[in-house]
Amino acid sequence: MGFPDRIERTLELGHPPAKVWTALTTADGLGTWFGQNATIDLQTGGNAVLTWENGDKVELRIERLEEPAVFGYTWHIYGLPEDDPRRTYVEFTLEPTAAGTRLTVVESGFAQLPEDEYAKAFGGNTEGWELELGELVEYLNAA
Numbered sequence: 001m002g003f004p005d006r007i008e009r010t011l012e013l014g015h016p017p018a019k020v021w022t023a024l025t026t027a028d029g030l031g032t033w034f035g036q037n038a039t040i041d042l043q044t045g046g047n048a049v050l051t052w053e054n055g056d057k058v059e060l061r062i063e064r065l066e067e068p069a070v071f072g073y074t075w076h077i078y079g080l081p082e083d084d085p086r087r088t089y090v091e092f093t094l095e096p097t098a099a100g101t102r103l104t105v106v107e108s109g110f111a112q113l114p115e116d117e118y119a120k121a122f123g124g125n126t127e128g129w130e131l132e133l134g135e136l137v138e139y140l141n142a143a
Helices: 018-024 027-034 115-142
Strands: 006-013 036-042 047-051 057-066 072-078 089-099 101-110
Touching: 006 115, 018 027, 018 072, 018 089, 018 101, 018 115, 027 036, 027 047, 027 115, 057 089, 101 115
Parallel strands: none
Antiparallel strands: 006 101, 036 047, 047 057, 057 072, 072 089, 089 101
């Protein structure tokens, strides 16, 4: 394929890894910055469900859990029909720094899509991560 397979963002956060981990892996955290309500079964193979007041709903399947350093999940690809089995993989990696935490987010798996589906999914998620990570920073700074 002639286009990128992954979206990658790195943030330098002035908060300890434990606080960032809690924001990423608890219903209270996820339901504040990444949705308006959340449930999570925090174990490999467990599920999380994020919902919004407008009726939108996203389901995550936890694939990797290495507290407090790595949280990874698969989820439905934006723009595809709900019954489409293809997923992308999202992984958050937390590294302690002198100032707090370096958070890296990588979403991969876009190369499996044909060009028309790719454009919508990759573009939508690129924009989405910018917005959602901004909300994560606001959540952490307010807490």
